[in-house]
Amino acid sequence: MSVRGETMLWIAQRASAVLLAVCVTVHLVTMTYAIRGGLSAVEIFARTRGSIGWLAFYTLFVVAVTVHVPIGLRSALGEWLGWRGRSRDMVLAAFALALGALGMRAVLGVFA
Amino acid sequence: MRNHSGYWAFAVHRVSGIALALFLPVHFWALGRALEGAASLDALLAWTEMPLVKFAEWGIVLLLAAHFAGGLRILALEFLPWRDWHKSLAAAAAAASLAVGLAFALAL
Numbered sequence: 719m720s721v722r723g724e725t726m727l728w729i730a731q732r733a734s735a736v737l738l739a740v741c742v743t744v745h746l747v748t749m750t751y752a753i754r755g756g757l758s759a760v761e762i763f764a765r766t767r768g769s770i771g772w773l774a775f776y777t778l779f780v781v782a783v784t785v786h787v788p789i790g791l792r793s794a795l796g797e798w799l800g801w802r803g804r805s806r807d808m809v810l811a812a813f814a815l816a817l818g819a820l821g822m823r824a825v826l827g828v829f830a
Numbered sequence: 831m832r833n834h835s836g837y838w839a840f841a842v843h844r845v846s847g848i849a850l851a852l853f854l855p856v857h858f859w860a861l862g863r864a865l866e867g868a869a870s871l872d873a874l875l876a877w878t879e880m881p882l883v884k885f886a887e888w889g890i891v892l893l894l895a896a897h898f899a900g901g902l903r904i905l906a907l908e909f910l911p912w913r914d915w916h917k918s919l920a921a922a923a924a925a926a927s928l929a930v931g932l933a934f935a936l937a938l
Contacts, residue, residue, distance in 0.1 A: 742898045757875050759868035787851045820858035826902050827864035
């Protein structure tokens with residue numbers, strides 16, 4: 719990959735990290751609160767169904783994860799397994815697509 | 831190098847990141863069961879009540895907290911003029927992750 723491409727990935731990784739810092743804080747607080755007294759589908763749906771706010775939040779969360787995770791894995795695969803080049807990036811692009819699709823499926827599942 | 835707190839901060843960040851990357855597709859798939867209705871999601875939630883699964887959940891939350899705290903450390907080192915504070919930042923990251931993990935454990 720070109721130096722410009724690597725720089726773009728570096729910027730995307732940091733920008734998504736800043737977004738994730740906010741999302742993870744909200745997620746940890748919500749989770750700790752929500753599990754009190756046990757979790758149930760009804761309780762989850764009562765919070766999320768038809769809520770544009772939660773839809774926007776989780777969509778942003780999934781987008782940030784879809785950007786952040788494959789770039790992080792890219793470094794790990796390169797440095798620890800020595801796997802670099804086009805094949806690694808193609809596999810990671812497919813992983814990103816799958817992760818984004820599964821994530822949005824889950825978001826729509828609790829919203830609709 | 832391996833005795834340096836910076837190395838351990840890097841290793842924890844790398845390993846927790848890989849674990850979270852493996853967990854996320856499963857997490858999303860599980861939540862996607864909501865599409866099949868409340869009963870399907872409740873069946874999965876009942877499974878998560880098993881002690882071993884609860885323990886694994888606590889572990890993944892601790893890893894999330896560790897990765898989160900380690901990520902804040904990296905952002906601080908790269909974007910803030912705090913380079914002499916490496917060790918205190920690593921310690922703060924470890925403390926913050928432990929605190930969140932314990933808070934979650936206590937609420938289980």
